[in-house]
Amino acid sequence: MGRLVMLMSSSLLAAAVLSGCGGGSQPPAQSAAPLTPLPVVTSTAPAPGSEIVISNMSYTVPPSVKPGQQLTIVNKDSANHTVTADENNLFDVRISGGGGTETLTAPTTPGTYPFHCKYHASMNGVLAVA
Template identity: 40%
Template sequence: MTGMDLTHARHPRRSAVALIGAVALLSACGGGDGGESSSTASTASTTSAASPSSQSASSSGGEASSSSAPAAEKVVITISDFAFSVPESVPAGAEISVTNNDSIGHTVTADSGDAFDVNVAPGATVTFAAPEKPGTYAFHCKPHPNMTSSLVVK
């Protein structure tokens, strides 16, 4: 292409720059906000934004002789300011309620295996069942891998 050609092609190029720039400016990096959640958890159920149950995470309250009665205790995991607040321990199979107080979505995802993986939309509360097998389950948030904690199942 000659220099003359380049001169003639200048204006279309400016238009192309503006177009690509406009598309690219829409792109951003970071977390998120919004309404819907696309849960990938097998047992998760989502409720609309509920008032956080003030960390009344009912822990196991003693030795968990889990085999006798079905674990119906409800425990709460709270997400605030990009941090998990987790009870010290939970009974095996307990229903765990996860409340997300942040304005962006998070997940509660077991580090290994498929013990649990729930998405929690901004301001939403999601429940899932704790693993039946006692142990310590490290977990993280998929969009924010630096958010980590662990769930102790007794």
């Protein structure tokens, strides 16, 4: 009986080896080229037109922004500044000096929105929402 089990095991093993080696009637499978992973692209830079920069006691503002768009305000001056709407208290954001950043959500109604710095009367700008 032990010899019968060994003989059956040998037969099964031989059949498995033959079928794995292409001993059947099907052609061997084509090997696919190895897949190359796509690079992951990340960016920490804000999207164009999404940043207000304060530098040398003045604002650099995008030509226009979309209603409700998120804007990053970057203060490159050493002094603290604000971006404060001239009318209706629509926005009032304080930005720390020395590289501080804050976020401003543009108004949802298209139009032009003059703003100023509460701390420096000579600093003015206009946010155009279109």
